[in-house]
Amino acid sequence: MFESLGDRLQGVFDSLRGRGRLTEDEVRAALREVRVALLEADVSLEVARDFTKRVQEKAVGSETLMSLQPDQRVIAIVHDELVELLGGKTAQPSLKNDANVWLLLGLQGAGKTTTAGKLAYKYKAQGRRPLLVAADTQRPAAREQLRVLGKQIGVPVLEVEDHETPARTRARLQEVLRTTYHDLVIVDTAGRLQIDEALMDAVAELKAELSPSETMLVIDAMTGQQSLPVAKTFDERVGVTGLIMTKLDGDARGGAALSARHVTGKPIYFAGMSEKIDGLEAFHPDRIAGRILGMGDVLTLIEKAKALEGDDEADAAATLKDFSLQDMLTQMQKIKRMGSFTEILKMIPGASRLLPPGAEIDEREIARIEAIISSMTERERRQPKLLNASRRKRIAAGSGTSVQDVNRLMKNYEQMKKVMKQLGRRPPGRGLPGRGLGR
Template sequence: MFENLTKRIRDAVDRLRGRGRISEEELKSTLREIRRALIDADVNLEVARAFVQKVEAEALGQKVLESLTPAEQILSLVYEALTEALGGEASQPALRSEGNLWFLVGLQGSGKTTTAAKLARYYKEKGRRPLLVAADTQRPAAREQLRILGEKVGVPVLEVADREPPEVTQRRIQEAVRQGARDLVLVDTAGRLQIDEALMEELARLKRVLQPTETLLVLDAMTGQEALSVARAFDEKIGVSGLVLTKLDGDARGGAALSARHVTGKPIYFVGVSERPEGLEAFYPDRMASRILGMGDLATLAEKVKALQVEEAPKKAKELSLEDFLAQLKQVKRLGSFSELLALLPGLPKEMRNLSVDDRALARLEAILLSMTPEERKNPRILNGSRRKRIARGSGTTVQEVNRLLKSFEEARDLAKRLEKTKGRGFFRR
């Protein structure tokens, strides 16, 4: 989402690299370019102005003009100001041992229903026992959508009936919590295409009865400045404790993400980074600032890898099969696209940051492997010419691509055997 903003900020600062001391006018020129980049990225005007004024005051106060490395120091100050604008310290919703009920509010199309399921999955993996409540009786198929998503993430869904009184909903939730020993209730509420009094009154009444411990406003980051007026309206009329920004993997300019915390005064708890059930991340202002400045985010990358680790006995090289390769490939896909992973790596040169990576290559490899029978994956030596032709047809690839995959696998296994003999850590070990 922040590609253009990242490029323009880096370009503005990079012009100072290799220079000795700079003048105050050169500093102001650099900061003017950063301010224009922020405004073009749909950042709130007040936020952009305050941001640049802070960086300028810090730069002059720290005597950056006299420094022999002005570019590095200005980049450091921009990073600190970005972190502060995004909220400073990371914040997460309060969780008690039991009795947690979270209200999810937002306009139609903001990703509210999908976010409810993502939150359920996120906390289920942390040992919680969530319950999803489909209380959006306005949008056609909203309850059906949440039911399907609930099945996908393995969390039960309680569906609210049309015109069901809030008091009845409350009693049904209490009963479901008691029977299933649920300790986190996530209520997907009704939305509209735009804010209106009927919507607000309906939400306010349901909130008065259910008395949620958290009220999370789900905002579509791709709606730009409109997201900020939506946030203000919901906070004034309903009361909001925190924000969830969705669609940060989209191609919008990203200004809402940078402005939301400053404009609303509410912490950003989570961000949606893909449509996948696992595409939800806790929000860390310092990590997001790092990404925006093209400085990478190793902490998030390490967490992604750790979440995929499976405890199992390491195999010897001679036991490795294409089944193992397929399992590893599926895990790599769950980490995200290559472009997303590159953005998390620090210290990449500009050419690498702007590299266009074809993520379809992984899909083609997976298609080839899935077109094999389990026996063929366990024992690739039986793959004669006719079998390879069948696999190529089934995967929509060529025999040459099938051959390349098999050759690469054999080379990797041979290398693993050699490393084993020298007491190395063989490939595919976990």
């Protein structure tokens, strides 16, 4: 989502790099470009103006301009201000030992129902016992959608009946909680295509009956600045404790996410990063700022990798020593579960610059590699030396590729195998031989 903004800002900072000193005029000129980049990213004029004003006040001081690396000081100031703009410290919804009720609000199409399922999945994995409440009686099939999601993740769903009063909903919920233990209740409320009095009255009455510990507003990041007046109205009429930004993996310009905290005063709790049930991440302002400025997001990458861990050290050592095509396939499948290769590359500091602007890694090439290795017998994967010309021809036919594709894969595999052997021979804490890494 922030790709175009990130490219613009990195271009501005590239013009500052390598200079022995910076003048106030040069800093001001660069910040004018920053303000234009923010406006083009659909950030509100007020937010863009205040942001660049704060950066300028800190950047034009003699301490910055006379430092040995003034460009790095300016970038650091922009990074810190971006973090503040996005909310400062990471904020998460409050959780007691039991009796947690979370109310999800928002307009139709924002992604409330899907988000309810994602929240239940996320917190069930953390040891909670969630209960979903399907209280959206306005949108056709909303209750059916939540029922399907609940079955998929193994979480029970209490469905609100047509024309059921909030008082009746509270009584039914209390009855369920008396007979079955649940320490987190997630309520998917009704929405409208636009704000009206009926919507506000309905959600306000439901909130009064359920007394939720958190009232979260789900905002579609693709709607941009249009979502912010909606957020203010919900907060004024119902009261909002935090925000959830959905579709942050889309191609919107990111203005809503950058402006939301400043305009509403409410923290962003979560970011929806994909349509998958596990595609909900805690919103970390410092990590988002790092991605925007091309600094990567190593912490998120590590967390994703740890979630897929399963091999012990002995297995890892064996893989380094005798790296097979089966190991290559296994590692590729693990990386795919972490997200797209392009997104993973962007999390590695500086790695995004290896790709031309707007370029994407061809995921179809990854699929071709998987198809080729999957067309081999288990023995061939373990012993690649068996792959003579006739076997390669058979594998190409079985995978729908060409012999040239198979040959190219084998050449890449041999290169990877050499790297793995080098890693397996290096002393603990040292980098690749002759590369000076890890020193």
